[in-house]
Amino acid sequence: MSFFLLMLLIIIHECGHIAAALLFKWEIQSVTLLPFGGKLVIKGILDRPLKEELLVVFCGPLQHVLIGAAAFFFLKEWSYYSLLMQLNLQLLCFNLLPLWPLDGGRILFLVLAHINSFSQAMKQTLQISMAGLGVTIVITSFLFPFNLQLILVLAYTAIACIIQWKHRSILERQFWLERCKNRGASSQPPRINYVPVNIPINQLLHDLKKGKREVFIVKNSTATMGMITDVSIINQYFKKGTGTEPVSFLLEK
Numbered sequence: 001m002s003f004f005l006l007m008l009l010i011i012i013h014e015c016g017h018i019a020a021a022l023l024f025k026w027e028i029q030s031v032t033l034l035p036f037g038g039k040l041v042i043k044g045i046l047d048r049p050l051k052e053e054l055l056v057v058f059c060g061p062l063q064h065v066l067i068g069a070a071a072f073f074f075l076k077e078w079s080y081y082s083l084l085m086q087l088n089l090q091l092l093c094f095n096l097l098p099l100w101p102l103d104g105g106r107i108l109f110l111v112l113a114h115i116n117s118f119s120q121a122m123k124q125t126l127q128i129s130m131a132g133l134g135v136t137i138v139i140t141s142f143l144f145p146f147n148l149q150l151i152l153v154l155a156y157t158a159i160a161c162i163i164q165w166k167h168r169s170i171l172e173r174q175f176w177l178e179r180c181k182n183r184g185a186s187s188q189p190p191r192i193n194y195v196p197v198n199i200p201i202n203q204l205l206h207d208l209k210k211g212k213r214e215v216f217i218v219k220n221s222t223a224t225m226g227m228i229t230d231v232s233i234i235n236q237y238f239k240k241g242t243g244t245e246p247v248s249f250l251l252e253k
Contacts (some may be wrong), residue, residue: 001080005087007033012067013060013091014038020059024052037153039101046118046171047178049188049211050110057106064092094153097136100129101160113210118175119168121210126165133158176205176234190215190229195247197225202243204233218247226251 014031017040021028027043045053067088075081096104105125112121137154144150164171190213195204197220208214214230228250236250237243 002083002087005080005084006091009064009067009088009091010034010038012063013095014040016059016061016063017056020056024048024056026056034156037095037156044178044182046175047182047211050114053211054107054110057103057110060103061092061095064088064095068092097132098128099132099136099157099161100125100164102157105129116209117207118210119172119206119208122164122168122171126161126168129157129161130165133161172206175210176208176237179208180231180234188212192217194219196220197248198246200243201233201236201245201247201249204230204247205237205243216247218251 010033014033017038018028018031021040021042026045026048029041029043030039031041032039042048068085071078071081071084071088075084078084095102096107098104098108100106100109108128109121109125112124115121116124133154140147140150140154191209192215193204193207194217197218204216208230216228216230216233218225218228225248228247232250233247236245
């Protein structure tokens with residue numbers, strides 16, 4: 001019964017993510033259910049608007065609040081009521097931990113991505129996740145030393161963080177490609193950046209923010225020399241493969 005209730009809670013949790021994703025017409029590639037959680041794979045998620053992605057992430061934990069409320073009002077007399085409430089609360093609290101790839105870790109990433117560039121936000125999220133994971137392992141080793149399910153969950157989280165860290169440069173390039181494909185997806189006005197004429201193209205790429213179109217106004221010491229879009233800079237990078245050229249190189253074309 002414990003395993004059945006846990007899987008039921010995980011399915012409802014993932015259905016919350018799926019419903020929100022379908023609301024925004026996201027393309028769902030796969031949904032994987034594991035004995036200790038679920039994994040939703042979305043096509044082209046790296047450059048989605050922050051508000052959309054935050055709502056999709058938040059709708060998973062929201063299901064546990066709704067389940068808890070429904071159980072409190074309608075299932076108090078059920079013999080497995082206490083077990084249901086315990087598992088529901090445990091799943092909610094664990095999912096909200098600021099550890100990648102849990103919902104709490106994704107919320108942390110979205111908050112950091114609102115402040116910093118995609119590259120910085122991903123790096124900071126993984127650093128915080130790995131530090132938090134170390135603290136969590138130390139605490140749980142004393143409180144729950146022989147809990148196999150918890151060991152599997154923490155091992156999965158650690159492996160996911162390590163893989164994401166190793167592939168973070170690849171993810172950033174995928175983010176650039178999605179920006180080119182979704183060049184008209186954002187309804188918000190582009191972010192205006194004023195940059196010096198000699199700044200390298202790859203530095204501008206590393207400063208791109210998630211879910212926001214960007215325009216760069218190129219200036220020298222005395223005047224404005226021109227305007228370049230983020231898509232133009234990305235195309236130049238994939239055409240040349242280095243990005244070491246100054247941004248003025250694009251103005252000369």
